[in-house]
Structure formats: C-alpha cells, structure tokens
Amino acid sequence: MKSSPRCYKCGGSPHPKRECPANNAKCHSCGKNGHYQRVCGQSKLLIRVVFLHSKS
Numbered sequence: 424m425k426s427s428p429r430c431y432k433c434g435g436s437p438h439p440k441r442e443c444p445a446n447n448a449k450c451h452s453c454g455k456n457g458h459y460q461r462v463c464g465q466s467k468l469l470i471r472v473v474f475l476h477s478k479s
C-alpha cells in the first residue's frame with residue numbers, strides 16, 4: 424500500500440517546488456510562509472518539534 428503522492432506545501436498534486444502556489448502563501452495556523460494551513464502540522468519534522476517542546 425503506497426499513499427498517493429501529494430505536495431507537502433499545498434496538499435495538491437505533486438509539482439516542482441517553484442511552481443507550488445503555496446510558495447507565496449502564509450499559513451494561518453503557524454504564521455509561516457511557504458505552505459497552506461491545511462498541510463500545517465502534517466510534517467514529521469513539525470511533529471518532532473512539538474514532541475521535544477512538550478517534553479520539558
């Protein structure tokens with residue numbers, strides 16, 4: 424079972440990074456540029472960061 428590839432920045436069908444419509448978009452969830460709110464938090468890296476912070 425392999426999941427269908429998606430753009431991790433906009434959540435749409437895969438495309439070159441420079442063609443991603445989310446490049447100039449600002450996330451309303453975390454406030455950072457370069458991705459949409461709907462894909463925010465889906466990154467394993469972000470999950471890892473949250474985990475480290477919650478460890479305290």
Ligand SMILES: [Zn+2]
Nearest residue numbers: 430432433443
């Ligand atoms: Zn994209």
Ligand SMILES: [Zn+2]
Nearest residue numbers: 450452453463
């Ligand atoms: Zn975000």
